[in-house]
Amino acid sequence: MESPDFLELFVSEAREHVEGQGALLRRARAAALGSDEIHDLFRHAHSIKGMAAAMGFQPMSVLAHAMEDLLHCWRDGSRSPAPESIDLLTRANDCLSAQLDAVVARIDLPSGDGIRDAIRALSPSGKDGAASGNAGAAPGGPGPEAAPGRSGGEEATAAPADPRPRLLIDVVISQGSPLPGARAMVILKRLEEHGRILEISPSPRTLPAGQFDGRLRVVLATNVAADRMEALVTGLPDVASCQASPCAPEKAAAPGAAAADPAAETGVPRSEAISTIRVATERMDHLLDGIGELILERERLLRAVEPAPGSETGEILEGLGRTVDALRDEVMAMRLMPFSSIVPRLERIVRDVAGRLGKSVELQVRGTEVSLDRSTLEEMIDPLQHILRNSIDHGIEAEEARRAAGKPALGRIEIELARRDDRVSLVVSDDGRGIDRARVLSAAKDRGLIESEADISDEEALIRVLARPGFSTAAQVTDVSGRGVGIDVVVTKVRALGGAVELRTARGLGSTFTLRLPTSLAIVRALVTRVGEERYAVPLTHVAETVDLDPRRVTTLEGRDALAFHGRLIPLVYLRRVLQIDGEPPTRRPVVVVGVGERYSGLVVDAMLGQQEIMVKPFASPAGTLPIFTGATILGDGAPVLILDAGGLV
Amino acid sequence: MAIRVLVVDDAMFMRSMIKDILMNAGGRYEIVGEASNGREAIARFRELSPHLVTMDIVMPQLDGIEATREILKVNPAAVIVMCSAMGQEALVVESISAGAKDFIVKPFTSDRVLQVLAKVLPGGSGGAAAS
Numbered sequence: 001m002e003s004p005d006f007l008e009l010f011v012s013e014a015r016e017h018v019e020g021q022g023a024l025l026r027r028a029r030a031a032a033l034g035s036d037e038i039h040d041l042f043r044h045a046h047s048i049k050g051m052a053a054a055m056g057f058q059p060m061s062v063l064a065h066a067m068e069d070l071l072h073c074w075r076d077g078s079r080s081p082a083p084e085s086i087d088l089l090t091r092a093n094d095c096l097s098a099q100l101d102a103v104v105a106r107i108d109l110p111s112g113d114g115i116r117d118a119i120r121a122l123s124p125s126g127k128d129g130a131a132s133g134n135a136g137a138a139p140g141g142p143g144p145e146a147a148p149g150r151s152g153g154e155e156a157t158a159a160p161a162d163p164r165p166r167l168l169i170d171v172v173i174s175q176g177s178p179l180p181g182a183r184a185m186v187i188l189k190r191l192e193e194h195g196r197i198l199e200i201s202p203s204p205r206t207l208p209a210g211q212f213d214g215r216l217r218v219v220l221a222t223n224v225a226a227d228r229m230e231a232l233v234t235g236l237p238d239v240a241s242c243q244a245s246p247c248a249p250e251k252a253a254a255p256g257a258a259a260a261d262p263a264a265e266t267g268v269p270r271s272e273a274i275s276t277i278r279v280a281t282e283r284m285d286h287l288l289d290g291i292g293e294l295i296l297e298r299e300r301l302l303r304a305v306e307p308a309p310g311s312e313t314g315e316i317l318e319g320l321g322r323t324v325d326a327l328r329d330e331v332m333a334m335r336l337m338p339f340s341s342i343v344p345r346l347e348r349i350v351r352d353v354a355g356r357l358g359k360s361v362e363l364q365v366r367g368t369e370v371s372l373d374r375s376t377l378e379e380m381i382d383p384l385q386h387i388l389r390n391s392i393d394h395g396i397e398a399e400e401a402r403r404a405a406g407k408p409a410l411g412r413i414e415i416e417l418a419r420r421d422d423r424v425s426l427v428v429s430d431d432g433r434g435i436d437r438a439r440v441l442s443a444a445k446d447r448g449l450i451e452s453e454a455d456i457s458d459e460e461a462l463i464r465v466l467a468r469p470g471f472s473t474a475a476q477v478t479d480v481s482g483r484g485v486g487i488d489v490v491v492t493k494v495r496a497l498g499g500a501v502e503l504r505t506a507r508g509l510g511s512t513f514t515l516r517l518p519t520s521l522a523i524v525r526a527l528v529t530r531v532g533e534e535r536y537a538v539p540l541t542h543v544a545e546t547v548d549l550d551p552r553r554v555t556t557l558e559g560r561d562a563l564a565f566h567g568r569l570i571p572l573v574y575l576r577r578v579l580q581i582d583g584e585p586p587t588r589r590p591v592v593v594v595g596v597g598e599r600y601s602g603l604v605v606d607a608m609l610g611q612q613e614i615m616v617k618p619f620a621s622p623a624g625t626l627p628i629f630t631g632a633t634i635l636g637d638g639a640p641v642l643i644l645d646a647g648g649l650v
Numbered sequence: 651m652a653i654r655v656l657v658v659d660d661a662m663f664m665r666s667m668i669k670d671i672l673m674n675a676g677g678r679y680e681i682v683g684e685a686s687n688g689r690e691a692i693a694r695f696r697e698l699s700p701h702l703v704t705m706d707i708v709m710p711q712l713d714g715i716e717a718t719r720e721i722l723k724v725n726p727a728a729v730i731v732m733c734s735a736m737g738q739e740a741l742v743v744e745s746i747s748a749g750a751k752d753f754i755v756k757p758f759t760s761d762r763v764l765q766v767l768a769k770v771l772p773g774g775s776g777g778a779a780a781s
Contacts, residue, residue: 178736178755179734179736179738179739179742179753179755181739181743182734182739182742182743182746182753185742185743185746185747186746186751186752186753189746189751207739207743208739208740208743208744209739209740210739210740235769236769237752237762237765237766237769
């Protein structure tokens with residue numbers, strides 16, 4: 001059990017259960033859950049209990065056990081899902097999530113005993129609730145009505161009270177059979193003639209949809225022996241094979257036995273397992289690294305061979321290029337994960353922070369279907385956490401203050417995601433008091449971060465000040481924020497990911513952070529430029545246009561050189577100057593116009609060397625280096641180059 | 651004694667095909683009646699009490715699924731086999747849920763029809779004999 005592979009599997013499986021449970025509990029607040037959903041809740045708690053016990057994570061398994069007992073009461077109708085028990089289960093689920101975090105961090109698990117006791121106080125049967133509740137034939141429990149057809153299909157037909165031995169029956173329907181879903185339904189009906197179906201995978205609901213993959217697994221309580229059952233089913237039309245094996249009902253109750261294979265625990269292997277495999281994220285990273293190398297090798301090969309147009313070598317290289325591109329796109333797509341996967345964590349943060357500060361705050365997330373590269377998504381949790389904490393601590397007012405200001409007592413934070421081409425914008429807004437410029441100004445002066453004349457009336461300047469490491473206006477360091485880490489973390493992280501941060505704030509109305517991020521991070525197309533002797537890459541996602549530096553179009557704007565560009569003036573950044581390169585610049589110089597959001601600037605370089613695919617290796621700028629790089633890459637010829645951070649230069 | 655069959659289909663051609671297959675099965679089956687819609691099927695069933703009904707799904711007046719439900723109300727032990735076209739999976743699943751015993755898919759082949767029918771009748775090999 002000490003094997004790290006096991007631990008990883010445990011964490012990812014358990015996380016799925018916790019998140020599934022969280023989603024159902026959220027739904028429970030809005031509307032009464034159906035019996036299927038209550039059963040799912042029960043199943044999640046049950047699975048976590050078993051898995052955690054097997055891994056030796058007692059605090060988790062004990063808590064999940066208490067949840068399971070309460071859910072059992074919901075399921076058999078002896079207790080209805082009242083708001084306070086939904087709250088309690090939500091807290092318990094948050095606690096499970098925190099315990100999982102602790103497992104990952106390899107620290108002691110936080111205890112869930114308090115919540116557990118509160119839950120136990122609610123479920124009358126106490127510790128042995130699940131077991132004792134099952135013993136009798138519960139009135140109104142699943143009787144013959146549980147037939148899969150008649151009830152419209154239920155994944156698992158609740159309380160396993162049938163005393164008959166259980167068989168796990170695994171049926172494969174012949175390839176090419178007409179209407180395999182209907183065939184599966186016939187088999188189910190046939191099995192029902194011989195016993196009681198306890199669980200079915202996949203859900204009978206999916207059978208009419210034409211997506212049935214031909215494999216049906218059923219747990220049947222029956223007196224028919226396994227070999228006899230196999231013969232019965234194999235004799236049916238279109239059955240390619242059937243395997244029946246006894247499965248002990250005790251197994252599910254013995255947590256130690258089943259955790260290695262959560263599927264075995266419930267008796268029903270999950271149907272998704274057939275078409276889905278689980279891969280450690282680390283291995284995905286290796287795969288991506290490999291493809292990155294492959295792309296570099298291809299660029300080098302192209303350079304080394306310089307095939308004549310139309311030659312066979314050229315054709316082969318072109319084919320190779322297409323294959324590599326397709327492979328890259330495939331891996332990039334595999335790495336995309338919907339934002340919804342981190343929503344439960346954000347919700348937990350909001351509940352947690354608001355609870356500690358005694359504020360009521362509601363988090364609304366829209367556009368959760370938008371996907372981002374997995375590592376981007378992971379890296380974003382931290383910055384988002386800072387923004388949320390800041391909003392709740394400094395933005396959202398206490399209830400009385402909100403009432404006095406004519407606002408609803410419940411504070412609101414909204415996160416809205418939208419995708420535009422290969423960028424994702426993530427807008428976090430609150431309806432709090434907004435950022436107090438005067439306070440920021442005086443705090444910044446006190447700390448010697450700005451000159452007293454510094455004007456922070458515009459948002460860009462404001463965020464620059466807020467982003468200074470160590471900046472905080474908090475009169476006293478609260479438990480929640482004000483430790484001086486905050487917006488600087490956000491800005492640094494988002495830039496390192498190739499993105500940019502904007503801030504808008506209005507006194508009394510709230511603040512809005514807009515984070516713009518690339519959907520895929522690791523491999524990007526970039527413009528390679530030369531400044532002095534060195535080459536620098538600028539990711540194409542930021543490049544609006546390249547133009548020649550025409551001295552006639554250069555004017556001065558607020559003391560800086562600016563270029564007339566499509567009817568507006570954009571500031572020029574002379575990279576020779578920024579990079580402190582001596583010597584005479586070439587007479588003809590190109591300008592790379594980069595834009596982030598609505599802001600543009602022109603980077604004056606010495607020469608444009610062409611476009612290339614580069615694999616970004618993000619890094620945190622070491623102290624003493626210019627904060628204008630987001631990462632490094634290796635070019636086709638093997639030379640390392642730095643990647644310019646457009647966000648830091650505009 | 652031969653198995654008494656009621657053949658229900660709105661297309662006479664399909665009824666003829668099934669009849670042909672069943673009558674060439676060595677005297678095992680006897681066609682006792684035919685119906686060309688669901689209503690007629692229910693009436694014929696009441697009148698004839700066949701051992702087996704082959705039931706088309708899409709028919710005028712009353713479809714095969716409703717007819718199946720009605721017939722099962724008349725006799726819950728009725729053995730009904732649906733006749734379906736490819737692509738009617740949802741309808742077939744609904745029919746099976748409603749209580750039909752099995753299905754055959756058009757275009758019919760003799761072997762296939764006889765194989766399916768053999769399994770649905772009590773006493774057919776495999777079947778429900780074990781319970």
